[in-house]
Each structure stands twice: as C-alpha cells, then as structure tokens.
Amino acid sequence: VTRPIITLTTDFGSGSHYVAAMKGAILAINPEATIVDISHEIWPQDVRSGAWMLATTAREFSPGTIHVGVVDPGVGTDRAIVIAEIAGQRLVAPDNGLLGLVAAAGDVQSVYRVAEPKYWRDEVSATFHGRDIMAPVAAHLSLGVAAKDFGPRHGELLRLNSCIPSICDDGIEGEIVFVDTFGNLITNIDKEAMSIIPDGAKVKIACEKAKRIELVETYGNRAADTPVALIGSSGYLEVAVVEGDASQVLDGGVGCKVTVRW
Amino acid sequence: VTRPIITLTTDFGSGSHYVAAMKGAILAINPEATIVDISHEIWPQDVRSGAWMLATTAREFSPGTIHVGVVDPGVGTDRAIVIAEIAGQRLVAPDNGLLGLVAAAGDVQSVYRVAEPKYWRDEVSATFHGRDIMAPVAAHLSLGVAAKDFGPRHGELLRLNSCIPSICDDGIEGEIVFVDTFGNLITNIDKEAMSIIPDGAKVKIACEKAKRIELVETYGNRAADTPVALIGSSGYLEVAVVEGDASQVLDGGVGCKVTVRW
Amino acid sequence: VTRPIITLTTDFGSGSHYVAAMKGAILAINPEATIVDISHEIWPQDVRSGAWMLATTAREFSPGTIHVGVVDPGVGTDRAIVIAEIAGQRLVAPDNGLLGLVAAAGDVQSVYRVAEPKYWRDEVSATFHGRDIMAPVAAHLSLGVAAKDFGPRHGELLRLNSCIPSICDDGIEGEIVFVDTFGNLITNIDKEAMSIIPDGAKVKIACEKAKRIELVETYGNRAADTPVALIGSSGYLEVAVVEGDASQVLDGGVGCKVTVRW
Numbered sequence: 168v169t170r171p172i173i174t175l176t177t178d179f180g181s182g183s184h185y186v187a188a189m190k191g192a193i194l195a196i197n198p199e200a201t202i203v204d205i206s207h208e209i210w211p212q213d214v215r216s217g218a219w220m221l222a223t224t225a226r227e228f229s230p231g232t233i234h235v236g237v238v239d240p241g242v243g244t245d246r247a248i249v250i251a252e253i254a255g256q257r258l259v260a261p262d263n264g265l266l267g268l269v270a271a272a273g274d275v276q277s278v279y280r281v282a283e284p285k286y287w288r289d290e291v292s293a294t295f296h297g298r299d300i301m302a303p304v305a306a307h308l309s310l311g312v313a314a315k316d317f318g319p320r321h322g323e324l325l326r327l328n329s330c331i332p333s334i335c336d337d338g339i340e341g342e343i344v345f346v347d348t349f350g351n352l353i354t355n356i357d358k359e360a361m362s363i364i365p366d367g368a369k370v371k372i373a374c375e376k377a378k379r380i381e382l383v384e385t386y387g388n389r390a391a392d393t394p395v396a397l398i399g400s401s402g403y404l405e406v407a408v409v410e411g412d413a414s415q416v417l418d419g420g421v422g423c424k425v426t427v428r429w
Numbered sequence: 430v431t432r433p434i435i436t437l438t439t440d441f442g443s444g445s446h447y448v449a450a451m452k453g454a455i456l457a458i459n460p461e462a463t464i465v466d467i468s469h470e471i472w473p474q475d476v477r478s479g480a481w482m483l484a485t486t487a488r489e490f491s492p493g494t495i496h497v498g499v500v501d502p503g504v505g506t507d508r509a510i511v512i513a514e515i516a517g518q519r520l521v522a523p524d525n526g527l528l529g530l531v532a533a534a535g536d537v538q539s540v541y542r543v544a545e546p547k548y549w550r551d552e553v554s555a556t557f558h559g560r561d562i563m564a565p566v567a568a569h570l571s572l573g574v575a576a577k578d579f580g581p582r583h584g585e586l587l588r589l590n591s592c593i594p595s596i597c598d599d600g601i602e603g604e605i606v607f608v609d610t611f612g613n614l615i616t617n618i619d620k621e622a623m624s625i626i627p628d629g630a631k632v633k634i635a636c637e638k639a640k641r642i643e644l645v646e647t648y649g650n651r652a653a654d655t656p657v658a659l660i661g662s663s664g665y666l667e668v669a670v671v672e673g674d675a676s677q678v679l680d681g682g683v684g685c686k687v688t689v690r691w
Numbered sequence: 692v693t694r695p696i697i698t699l700t701t702d703f704g705s706g707s708h709y710v711a712a713m714k715g716a717i718l719a720i721n722p723e724a725t726i727v728d729i730s731h732e733i734w735p736q737d738v739r740s741g742a743w744m745l746a747t748t749a750r751e752f753s754p755g756t757i758h759v760g761v762v763d764p765g766v767g768t769d770r771a772i773v774i775a776e777i778a779g780q781r782l783v784a785p786d787n788g789l790l791g792l793v794a795a796a797g798d799v800q801s802v803y804r805v806a807e808p809k810y811w812r813d814e815v816s817a818t819f820h821g822r823d824i825m826a827p828v829a830a831h832l833s834l835g836v837a838a839k840d841f842g843p844r845h846g847e848l849l850r851l852n853s854c855i856p857s858i859c860d861d862g863i864e865g866e867i868v869f870v871d872t873f874g875n876l877i878t879n880i881d882k883e884a885m886s887i888i889p890d891g892a893k894v895k896i897a898c899e900k901a902k903r904i905e906l907v908e909t910y911g912n913r914a915a916d917t918p919v920a921l922i923g924s925s926g927y928l929e930v931a932v933v934e935g936d937a938s939q940v941l942d943g944g945v946g947c948k949v950t951v952r953w
Binding site: 431432434436443463465466467468469470471482485486489490491494607609610611612646647648659661662663 | 715
C-alpha cells in the first residue's frame with residue numbers, strides 16, 4: 168500500500184499531548200502513513216463505549232486499514248496487547264473487551280499477542296503503552312511486517328457481556344452507548360438483534376421518561392416533538408425526538424437502559 | 430493533482446463517529462486525498478453559522494480544493510445536494526443556504542445537482558447523506574470525475590437573508606456569528622459592507638452592553654478593558670475588549686445583534 | 692523529505708477557523724506536507740502551558756519535523772518571530788517564552804529572526820501572524836528553504852522563569868501545567884530536576900489538599916484512592932489518585948503549586 172491508513176480511538180481527549188505523542192511515534196516509523204482520528208472523546212477508561220465506537224466505525228474504512236484502540240485501564244498489569252485480523256482489517260489494542268464487539272460482528276481471521284520488543288519503543292513506560300507499544304506496532308504493520316512476526320497466537324478475544332444487548336422471552340434489553348450532537352440516543356441494540364422481532368409485531372420501546380416509543384423508518388414520519396425510535400445510519404437502534412433533542416426531552420444519557428417489547 | 434485536498438465542515442462534533450465515517454468513505458475511494466477538518470463544531474443544524482464558516486475559510490485554501498459542508502436539517506426531504514464551482518474550488522453540500530455566503534462572495538462558475546447514484550454508497554441511509562452521498566461524491570471529484578457527470582445543471586444557490594447584514598439609511602445591522610477562544614465576537618458584517626461608510630465619518634458600533642464602541646485599526650491602539658471594533662483577520666467586523674474577553678464583558682454570543690451607525 | 696511533517700500547537704480551539712486557515716496556508720505552499728495537530732486547547736494566551744506542551748511533545752517526533760507554535764498575546768507588537776533549530780528539528784514561533792522550555796531541554800543549534808517578507812502571505816494582518824507569517828514560513832522550510840534565508844541571526848531565546856521549577860535548599864517548587872482526561876495532575880518538574888534528590892531520601896510531595904504524597908514507581912503499587920506521585924510517561928512528575936481522579940479528589944488544576952521535600 169502506498170498510503171496505509173492507521174486510525175486512532177482513545178480516551179485521551181482531543182487536545183492532549185498523548186494523542187500527539189502516538190502520532191509522532193507512528194510517523195517516525197512510517198512517514199507515509201495517513202493517520203485518521205476516529206475519536207479521542209471516549210469516556211475515560213470506559214471500555215464499553217470504546218468497543219462500540221470501534222464496532223460502528225471500523226467497518227466504514229476499507230480493507231487493509233489498521234485501527235489502534237487505546238482505552239486501557241489495565242495498563243501496567245499483565246493484560247495482553249493483541250493484533251486481531253478481522254474482516255480484512257487489523258486492529259491493535261489491549262485484550263480487555265475493546266475488540267469484543269468488532270469480533271462479534273466480523274469474521275475473526277487470527278489473533279496474535281504482541282510480544283516481540285524489537286518493534287516497540289526503546290524505552291517502554293509503565294503507563295503509556297499506546298505510544299510505546301501499540302503505535303509502533305501499528306506503524307510496523309503498515310510497513311508490511313506480518314502480524315505473526317509480533318508474537319505468538321492468542322486465544323479468543325475478551326467480550327464484555329455488558330456490551331451486548333440481552334435477549335429475553337419478552338423482549339430485548341440494551342443501553343445507550345453514545346449521545347450525538349443532535350441529542351439522539353444511540354443504543355447498542357443492532358439490526359441483527361432487532362431481526363428477531365416477528366414480522367408485523369407491534370413494537371414499543373422504553374427509554375427513561377418515554378415508555379411507549381414507536382419504531383419508525385425515518386425521522387420525517389412523525390410530528391414535531393414526538394419521541395421515535397429507528398435503526399440509525401450505523402445499524403443501531405436510536406431514540407430521537409422529531410425536531411427536538413432526545414437527550415434533554417427524555418433525560419437520557421450513556422448507560423441508560425433501553426427496552427424493546429412486542 | 431497528486432494530493433488533492435478535501436475539507437470537511439459539519440455540525441457532528443469532533444469526537445463523533447459520523448466524522449470518522451465520512452473520512453473512511455473518502456479514503457476508501459481515494460486513499461491519496463488529504464482530508465482537512467475545517468470545523469465540526471458548527472452549532473447543530475445552524476445553517477447560518479455553517480455558511481459563515483465556509484465563507485470565511487474556503488478562501489484560505491488553494492484553487493482546486495474540494496470543500497464538503499454537512500449542516501443538513503433537511504436530510505431525508507427533497508432538498509437538493511449540489512456541486513458548486515466557485516472561484517476555482519468545488520463545494521459539495523445540501524442547497525439549504527450553506528453555500529449562500531460563499532456564492533455571494535465569489536464568482537459562481539456552475540452548479541450541478543448530485544443525481545447519479547453510481548457515485549454514491551451502495552446503500553444510502555435516510556439520515557446520513559454526508560457519508561453516503563457527499564463524501565463519495567467529493568472523493569470521486571478528487572479522482573478527476575467532472576462535476577457535470579454527477580447530475581444536471583441546478584438553478585441558483587439558496588441564500589438565507591438572515592445570513593447577510595442589512596444595510597439601511599442610517600447604518601448597517603448584522604449579528605454575531607462566531608465567538609473565538611479569546612472571547613472576540615465575530616460578526617457577519619464584512620469589509621465590503623463596511624466600505625459604504627463615507628470617508629471620515631465618525632462610526633459608533635453597538636453590541637449588547639456596549640452602545641458606543643469605537644472602530645479601530647488594531648487592538649494595540651487602546652487602553653486595556655476598552656471595547657473596540659475592528660475588521661479582523663478574516664475580513665469581518667469583530668468586537669473585542671482590549672486585553673479582555675468581550676463575550677464575558679459585553680455578555681455577547683452567537684445570534685446577538687450588532688449595529689453600525691455614523 | 693517526501694512527506695515533511697509540520698505540527699501545530701495553538702490556543703485557537705479545535706473547531707476554530709483560525710486553525711483551518713493555517714492549514715490552508717501551509718497546503719497552498721506545500722500540498723505534500725503532513726500536518727499534525729499537537730493541541731489547539733492551550734489555555735488562551737497562556738504562554739507557559741504552550742511552552743510545556745511543546746517541550747513535552749516535540750521530542751516525540753522524528754528529526755526533521757517542523758513545529759509551529761502560536762500562543763501570541765503580543766501579536767502586533769514588536770516581539771520577534773523566530774525559527775529555532777533545536778535537536779535536529781525546527782520550531783517556528785514568537786519569541787515570547789513559548790520556545791523557552793524546548794530550548795532549555797535540547798541543544799539549540801541556531802536561531803534566526805523571521806524578517807524576509809517574500810516568504811509571507813501577500814497581505815499580512817495585524818492580528819493573525821499564525822496564518823500570515825508562521826504557517827507560510829513553515830511551509831517554505833518544508834520545501835527546503837534554509838532557516839538562514841528567512842532573516843538574520845537572533846539572540847538567545849526568551850525563557851520565562853515561571854515555567855521552570857525553582858530548586859531551593861529544602862526542596863523543589865513547581866506547578867501543575869496540564870490536567871489530563873483521567874484527572875492526573877502533570878507538573879513542570881522534570882526527571883532532571885528530580886535527580887537532585889539524594890539516593891534513598893524519603894520524599895514527600897504536597898499538592899493542594901494532600902500534604903504528604905508518596906513518590907512511587909507505578910500506579911499499580913498502592914491501594915485504590917491513595918494519592919501518589921510518579922514520573923509520568925513524558926518525563927514529568929505527576930500527581931494521581933489510584934483508581935481515582937486527582938483533579939477532583941485534591942481539587943487541583945493548572946497553576947496550583949506543587950512542592951517536593953526530603
């Protein structure tokens with residue numbers, strides 16, 4: 168690849184020197200890399216939000232893209248750092264659940280444990296493996312080093328149950344994972360989970376203050392101020408208020424429960 | 430062009446997956462593109478602020494640059510998406526007023542309606558034409574596809590009257606469109622509008638708490654804490670407080686009226 | 692260099708048109724440049740924070756990198772704009788202390804005053820030398836113009852005493868310069884300053900509400916909720932609370948004093 172793409176998803180904050188340090192580390196090894204920020208606004212140490220962000224966004228990039236995810240509350244403990252080959256892309260991240268949703272959604276081709284120090288920064292700090300291990304590993308991957316050269320095979324990727332909506336006899340239970348600038352409440356309930364609803368069933372969705380939200384096809388279908396639910400552009404169920412701000416009207420935010428009944 | 434430039438101006442918020450999805454869509458089609466974020470902090474669905482941001486910033490880029498603007502409250506309705514060739518650059522945006530100020534300031538060479546689906550994402554969502562139509566169209570433009578190949582000629586671009594300062598017998602009336610990190614209040618009253626003031630006239634500017642602000646050449650001209658008005662670096666009238674924060678001292682923000690009298 | 696790197700560190704805010712204007716100015720001169728945002732979240736006109744950000748981050752980039760710093764309360768006065776060659780990199784900034792910490796840490800090879808208008812924007816505004824002088828100068832540097840071609844030799848770079856921790860008989864006195872998204876309080880006391888502490892001395896650190904913080908090697912060493920101090924990943928002393936948010940628990944922020952005694 169002439170211009171390999173490396174994306175970054177972290178909880179460091181956009182204006183932080185940590186993000187810049189990772190970019191410096193990547194470009195020092197491969198100045199031809201195109202670095203794309205996915206988000207640095209993941210709630211600090213919130214692996215679940217990070218996992219959702221990667222699951223919803225990684226697929227928007229072409230095969231061959233390298234994604235680096237750093238939401239790493241266990242830095243300095245013995246949690247593994249891995250390279251996962253999923254659906255033709257490679258992801259570099261701690262194996263703490265951050266890759267669990269990408270792995271659940273796509274074909275996991277192989278997982279390697281990052282163990283070979285010759286691809287790391289000369290001096291590895293105790294607290295910043297994003298700069299010292301993950302960024303250099305991604306840069307070497309982008310130069311053509313094979314994933315298997317970074318370390319031995321690794322077992323199955325950790326999946327956090329709390330990330331995944333639970334399906335029970337009488338419905339689906341999930342939660343809000345992202346609130347966008349328009350106040351739309353995006354849940355972790357994906358198209359696939361919703362596909363278990365029988366055709367023609369009358370669906371009611373509950374989210375905080377609104378107990379009987381209707382499922383619609385597009386925002387345009389209902390009068391202003393009506394709470395509605397729809398499958399959004401990323402393939403996840405979202406709750407919105409027509410011409411309004413659902414996060415304010417319904418008082419909903421990240422972590423709030425959302426239930427689907429029929 | 431070996432490294433075509435594509436800029437993005439949206440109301441999605443910097444840490445949002447929507448911005449990343451647009452970048453993924455562009456780079457999947459043209460991995461050689463240089464993507465530049467102009468701003469993702471446009472007030473949600475505020476077409477006027479977006480129009481000002483594009484008008485003030487597009488001109489800072491070289492001819493050949495492609496600008497994508499997505500402030501799109503009408504997504505899903507039948508508002509057109511257009512490609513406008515203005516002053517040697519191309520802009521891709523909904524025709525909802527977002528291009529109105531660029532069009533007012535520069536030479537509009539041609540406008541085409543985006544209508545040819547072969548340049549779009551395979552699956553077009555109801556709510557995210559930024560990713561599904563505008564980003565792919567911009568990427569194909571950057572690869573050399575001509576604007577006329579995307580669809581038929583389009584009529585005049587929509588201009589929102591509220592974007593443009595009104596000139597009356599006894600002065601100019603405009604409003605604040607941006608507050609910078611220093612607290613300076615930037616208005617939509619441009620150099621050209623100010624040029625109607627007769628030479629030598631004594632000018633007084635009113636903005637919220639300050640009713641008789643003097644027009645100066647540079648900040649350095651007055652004592653600390655004095656409110657002053659000047660033509661700023663982008664060519665628009667701005668209100669500042671010498672060594673102070675005008676947004677706090679004058680209690681001014683986006684949307685506040687500003688009047689110029691002489 | 693085929694893909695020269697130009698970094699930007701400013702107090703303009705991420706969503707501001709000022710940042711975009713600087714990028715437009717750079718890419719108009721050198722479309723092959725890779726522009727990296729270090730931070731645009733420097734506290735407005737806070738030269739000390741900007742100096743620390745540059746000192747801690749510039750070194751993360753490879754030799755040959757060009758750094759542009761714009762925290763410039765003296766714009767429009769006769770403060771010089773300089774090009775400093777330090778440790779194999781070049782930095783373009785006002786000589787107002789912004790380069791003082793980089794200069795203190797690295798080998799200053801030469802400093803030139805930016806004086807040759809042919810490398811500037813045709814029209815130079817009174818208030819935005821970032822776009823009109825510094826960005827074009829950096830772009831021309833990236834094309835291979837030598838630093839000496841931009842103007843005459845310049846004297847020693849300004850160093851703000853307030854940036855540098857003071858070392859007294861009974862300890863070291865510094866201050867907090869950055870609070871990260873985890874609430875860690877990062878100080879301007881670097882590894883070198885700490886090296887004056889005699890081996891084996893019992894060290895106590897005071898920071899706001901906590902008067903006797905222990906110095907540890909890593910976060911993992913102490914129980915949850917314990918305030919600790921350690922040399923962080925950037926080589927500066929930082930105060931943290933194990934599994935907690937030090938900025939909240941200790942009520943500390945940028946500018947708070949930190950003292951080290953033994």
